[in-house]
Amino acid sequence: MDCLFCKIAAGEIPSTKVYEDEQVYAFLDIEPQAPVHIILIPKTHIPSANALTEENAGVVGHIYAVAAKLAKEQGFAEKGYRIVNNCGEDGGQTVGHIHFHLLAGRNLGWPPG
């Protein structure tokens, strides 16, 4: 599968890993938009939120639980953070493997651009 994030999850392309288990891989974004900018991905290839079904969406809940664990461990749980999924062209998705941005360390503002 010619997919950047599949290759990152498999270790074929280097990344700065922050968490890994059987289902999920998390790593630092190469172009951070906040003092903390972690990308969380399922190890299985799901192209975008559009491809979620009752059968494969369980990993999304797991990703949120991992994000909450990282927030506590890294000390920004109290102050707050944002989890973002960009879907499709208008959503700003640039990599075709579903991923969740975990952003923290500054006031993030609302609404997003």
Ligand code: 5GP
């Ligand atoms: P999207 O724009 O699709 O929501 O998010 C893709 C994210 O992946 C961007 O924030 C971008 O900086 C990050 N990214 C793209 N290529 C790489 C890479 O090779 N390594 C890492 N660590 N992050 C990447």
Ligand code: ZN
């Ligand atoms: Zn993939």
